[in-house]
Amino acid sequence: xxxxxxxxxxxxxxxxxxxxxxxxxxxxxxxxxxxxxxxxxxxxxxxxxxxxxxxxxxxxxxxxxxxxxxxxxxxxxxxxxxxxxxxxxxxxxxxxxxxxxxxxxxxxxxxxxxxxxxxxxxxxxxxxxxx
Numbered sequence: 001x002x003x004x005x006x007x008x009x010x011x012x013x014x015x016x017x018x019x020x021x022x023x024x025x026x027x028x029x030x031x032x033x034x035x036x037x038x039x040x041x042x043x044x045x046x047x048x049x050x051x052x053x054x055x056x057x058x059x060x061x062x063x064x065x066x067x068x069x070x071x072x073x074x075x076x077x078x079x080x081x082x083x084x085x086x087x088x089x090x091x092x093x094x095x096x097x098x099x100x101x102x103x104x105x106x107x108x109x110x111x112x113x114x115x116x117x118x119x120x121x122x123x124x125x126x127x128x129x130x131x
Contacts, residue, residue, distance in 0.1 A: 002029070003032060003055070005029040006128070006130075007121045007128060038110075041084065041091075049077060051069070055130060064121065064125050067128055078108065
C-alpha cells in the first residue's frame with residue numbers, strides 16, 4: 001500500500017470533494033510505512049515540521065489557507081534530506097540496503113508529488129489530503 005496525496009475542494013459544511021489526479025501526475029507520497037519511518041520520524045520532526053509528522057497518527061488534511069505553509073515545510077524537509085536518508089538507512093523495513101543518495105532520491109520524489117499537488121491546490125483555492 002502507498003500513501004496518496006490528493007487535491008480537494010471544500011463542499012458543504014465540512015465536506016470535501018477529492019479531485020482526480022491529472023494525467024502525467026503522480027499521487028504517491030511514499031509507502032504506507034513512511035507514515036512513521038519517514039514523515040513522522042525524528043529527523044523530520046527535528047526540522048520543525050508540523051504537517052508531515054501528523055501522518056504518523058492520522059491522515060493529513062491541509063486546509064486551503066495552509067497550503068503555502070505545507071509548501072514551505074516541503075522545502076524545509078528537502079533541505080534536510082541527508083539526515084532523513086541516514087535515518088532510513090538505519091531503520092529496518094525501509095527496503096533493501098540502499099545508499100544515502102538513493103533514499104534521498106526516494107524522499108525527494110515523494111516531496112515532488114506533494115509539492116505538485118499543493119501547487120494545483122493553490123491554483124484553485126483547494127486543500128491537500130495525504131492518506
